Amino acid sequence: MEVCDASDNAHWRLGGGRIRVFQDIIEQIQERPVPVNDLGPDIVLWKHNQNDYKEFFSATRTWEQIRVRRERVDWSTVVWFTQAVPRFSFITWLAIKDRLSTGERMRVWGLHQECLLCGERNETRDHLFFACPYSYMVWLRVTGRLFGTRITPDWQDTVARIRYDRRSKLDTVLVRMVFQMTVYHIWRERNVRRHGKAWIPYEKLTSQIDKTMRNRISSLKYSYGDKLAGLMRRWFEVTM
Numbered sequence: 001m002e003v004c005d006a007s008d009n010a011h012w013r014l015g016g017g018r019i020r021v022f023q024d025i026i027e028q029i030q031e032r033p034v035p036v037n038d039l040g041p042d043i044v045l046w047k048h049n050q051n052d053y054k055e056f057f058s059a060t061r062t063w064e065q066i067r068v069r070r071e072r073v074d075w076s077t078v079v080w081f082t083q084a085v086p087r088f089s090f091i092t093w094l095a096i097k098d099r100l101s102t103g104e105r106m107r108v109w110g111l112h113q114e115c116l117l118c119g120e121r122n123e124t125r126d127h128l129f130f131a132c133p134y135s136y137m138v139w140l141r142v143t144g145r146l147f148g149t150r151i152t153p154d155w156q157d158t159v160a161r162i163r164y165d166r167r168s169k170l171d172t173v174l175v176r177m178v179f180q181m182t183v184y185h186i187w188r189e190r191n192v193r194r195h196g197k198a199w200i201p202y203e204k205l206t207s208q209i210d211k212t213m214r215n216r217i218s219s220l221k222y223s224y225g226d227k228l229a230g231l232m233r234r235w236f237e238v239t240m
């Protein structure tokens with residue numbers, strides 16, 4: 001067997017030795033002590049934390065080490081929560097970031113788009129949710145008594161109220177769920193109209209959202225005694 005002297009760079013001339021990343025790797029390898037057989041066989045260890053190595057792999061521990069931590073955004077609980085439906089969360093997230101391709105954003109591409117729900121000249125995120133008379137009627141009807149007199153057509157106020165108003169546990173979940181479903185259904189109705197398909201009146205959209213709410217609540221299957229078991233009863237209370 002040929003024994004190589006690790007200090008001899010002739011054996012490590014990767015990419016001509018000019019690439020910085022290879023130089024770093026070479027330096028790190030050279031700093032390592034040479035394995036000694038007497039100390040036992042080589043084993044694989046997974047890094048769980050700084051100076052904490054274990055024989056088993058942990059996805060959580062690994063993720064915690066490679067993730068880039070960012071400041072928690074104050075709307076995160078409005079978008080991501082246990083009872084949410086991913087496709088509704090996704091559209092809500094786009095709406096919060098103002099990334100839905102509304103008329104206002106389409107203007108950059110030289111296109112003009114008026115509000116397809118009411119005919120208002122300029123379609124913006126804030127108009128669609130819920131300054132538009134059509135969407136506001138849907139929002140008013142579908143939230144029932146959850147918001148009471150504090151309901152507003154203003155987007156920023158709505159998101160802030162969902163986030164900060166004090167409510168019971170059940171109402172907190174219901175408000176977030178119904179908000180996402182309303183945003184999703186209004187955006188879908190807007191796209192249906194944009195593609196020239198048959199549109200529906202706000203009463204019908206309202207009952208579609210109500211039905212989606214009931215289906216979602218049933219699918220959650222909270223058992224008797226769970227603190228969220230009363231979700232459906234509470235939904236009936238505030239909407240009937």
Ligand SMILES: [Zn+2]
Nearest residue numbers: 115117118132
């Ligand atoms: Zn409108």
